[in-house]
Amino acid sequence: MVAEVGVSNSQVLNGRSLQLLKTLVERYINDGQPVGSRALSKDSDLNLSPATIRNVMADLEDLGLVHSPHTSAGRVPTVSGYRLFVDSLLTVKPLESKDLTRLHQGLSLSEDAGDAIGVASRLLSELTQMAGVVTLPKREQVCLRHIEFLSLSHTRVLVIFVTDEQEVHNKIIHTSKLFSPAELQQAANYLNSIYSGRSLDAVRKAVVKELQEAQERMNQGMLDAVTMAQLAFDQNNQKDDYVLTGETNLMGFSELSDMDRLKNLFEAFSQKQGVIHLLDQCMKADGVQIFIGEESGYRAFDHCSLVTSSYSVSNEVVGVLGVIGPTRMAYEKIIPFVDVTAKLLGAALNPKSTTPL
C-alpha cells in the first residue's frame, strides 16, 4: 500500500515506518492529541506491539519527522513530517458530491467577476470551515473594452475604463493642461477606436511605443489622448488585492487560540502586502501548492497551512485562490476542494461562458 521512499536512510525509512507515520498523522489530524505507541499499535493494521512502535518512533524522531512535546507524551508530526505525508503518503479523497453541486450552483449564477470572486471565497470558507482567500484577477491578461474621460476640477481628470470581464476601474489623473469636455470626448473616441479589444498590457506597451517614435505623425488631439492613456494605465495602478472570508473560523482552532499569534495573523490579513506576496509565489506554479507552517517564511503564518491553486481564464493564469487553516487540517479533503474550486472559478470567469438571461 505504501511504497518505500528512496532516500539515503532507506534502511530506517522503510514501508513500515512510512505506514506508521501515515497513520500517526491521520490520527493526529483527527483528534489533535499527541498519539502514543499503544494507540498507534491498535490503529495500524500491521500487528505490532507498542514496544516495537516505540522503536520506530524513536527513528522517526531522529529523522525530524515527529516530535514529542515532552518526555511522556505521544508524538506529533513536525513540519517535515507533514510535508512527507502530503507529498508521498496522502490518499486524496474525491470531493463530496453535495459540495461539488454547491460550488457549481454558487459560481454559475454570479453576475460579474467581482461577484464570482466573492462567491468563491465564501464557498471556500463555508465548506471547509476555515478561511478562504481569492486574489483578484491580474489586469495584464484582460482586454480593454471601453475608456472614458471626465473632467473634474481644473486639470484633474477622472478616467473610467471597462474591461471585458465587466469590471469597471477608475482613477484620477493630473494632466499638464486644461481640457474641454469635447476634447476629452474626442480623446476617448480615439483611444476606443484604436485600442478597444486589446489586452491592457498590450495597450500599455503600444502607448509607450507611440509616444517614443511616432510623435510627428500624430496630431495634437491624438497625442493628448495617448499621453492620458499612459497616465491612466500607469504600472503602479494595478492594485493587487484579494478577498478574504471566514477569518473568524480560525478563532475556533486551539492551535491559534494564543492571542498574540492570532493578532499577528489578523494584522497580516489586514496589511495585505505580505499575504499578496505569498499568493503571488503560488501563481507561478500551476496546480495545487501547499505551504505548511513555517515553510511560508512569514512568521504570522507559522502555525497555519495554506493550500492554494492558481486559476486561469482562457488558458492564462490570472489569479490564485486557497484555504488558510491550522497546520493540522484535513489535507486529503482540502486539496481536491481547492483544486476543483479553482477550475470552476476559471470557468465562471471565462467571457465566452457568460450566458445572457
Add this chain to the structure above:
Amino acid sequence: MVAEVGVSNSQVLNGRSLQLLKTLVERYINDGQPVGSRALSKDSDLNLSPATIRNVMADLEDLGLVHSPHTSAGRVPTVSGYRLFVDSLLTVKPLESKDLTRLHQGLSLSEDAGDAIGVASRLLSELTQMAGVVTLPKREQVCLRHIEFLSLSHTRVLVIFVTDEQEVHNKIIHTSKLFSPAELQQAANYLNSIYSGRSLDAVRKAVVKELQEAQERMNQGMLDAVTMAQLAFDQNNQKDDYVLTGETNLMGFSELSDMDRLKNLFEAFSQKQGVIHLLDQCMKADGVQIFIGEESGYRAFDHCSLVTSSYSVSNEVVGVLGVIGPTRMAYEKIIPFVDVTAKLLGAALNPKSTTPL
C-alpha cells in the same frame, strides 16, 4: 465642582457620592482593577476614611451604579454607572494638538471620497488604539454628474455613473429589448442633459414621475432612457457599507480576550448588517452619540462601547463615523476625538473645498 443630579434619590446621590463615583470610574478606566475603599480614599481630595467610603459604595451599589465582582473585591462601574459618568460627570479633555494636526494633514490631502473615508478610519484607529469605523456617505444627498451605458451581452447593460463626490458607481441591468451602442449613447446623452447636477434622490423621483404621467409626450428614445435610469437607480442598489480598521487593536484588551466573545464580535463585523443598523441609528441624532455595553442591543457588542458622530456635507448629514473599544475606554479623550474627526471629514468631503493642485 460636581453639581448634584436631580433624581428621586437626592439624599443619597449627593455631590459627594457623585464625586466618588467619578473618581472611581476614572481610576477603573486607568488601570482596569476593581477599586477598593482605601484607594478611593486616597485618590479623592475629599478627606474621608475608607469606612465612610464603604458606606457610600454600598449606596451606589444599591442604585446599580457600581458592582463588585465578588465579596472582597473593590467596585467596578456598571453600565448605568458609566452612563451617569458620561452624561453628567465627565470632564472632556481638549484634543491634543499633535493629534489634531495628524487629522488635519491626513484628511486634507485625500484625493477622492473613498480615500478620505479610508484615511479617516485609519486615523481613528491609529490614534485611539481601538477600532475605527466610517460609513460610506449615503447616496441620497449626492448629485449625479454623469451617466453612461455600455452594452454587454444581449440585453445586459452596464451602467456607470459618477457623482459629484468623484465616486464611480456601476451596476448591471437587464433591459427588455436589445439596444445598439448608438441608442445607448443617445439615451445617456439625454439623461445627462436633463438630470446632471441633480441629487440622486431627486432623479429617482423625477424618473418615476415621468414614467407615470408623461409617456405620450416623449419619443421612444427618451422613454427608453428613462426606463433604464429607473433600473439603474433602483432603490435596493444603495449598498450600505462601512470601512472598518484596527479591529486587531481590540484583541489586546483583556475584557475581550475571551475567544467566544471575540469571535462573535468579529463575525458581527464581517456580516455587517447588524453594525450598519446600529450606525444608522446614530445618524439620526446629530452630535456625539454613545452606546455603552449592552445599551446597543447587540449581543456581540455586550462588552464594547461605541462612540459615534454623524458627519455632514453642506449641512446635510450623510454618514457616521466612530470608535469601537471596550467599555473601559478613556471617554474624555475619545469623545472630542470622534467629534473633531467627524467635522474634519465633512469638510474634506465638501465638494466646494476640493482644491486643484
Add this chain to the structure above:
DNA sequence: ATTTAGCACTCCGTTAACACGAGTGCCAGC
C-alpha cells in the same frame, strides 16, 4: 536479528490544603 514483555522513570493535570492579602460589612465609640 527482530520483536516483545516488563519495569523504572518522567512529566502532565488535577486536587487539596494552606497562607496571604485585599477588601468588605458591621458595630461601637467619637
Add this chain to the structure above:
DNA sequence: GCTGGCACTCGTGTTAACGGAGTGCTAAAT
C-alpha cells in the same frame, strides 16, 4: 455623621500528593 476596629469572605499563589499516560531501556523470546 464619621471613624476605627474586628471578624469574615473571597481570590490568588504556592506546595504537595497522586494517578495516568507514555517513554526508554534491558533482557528474554521468537
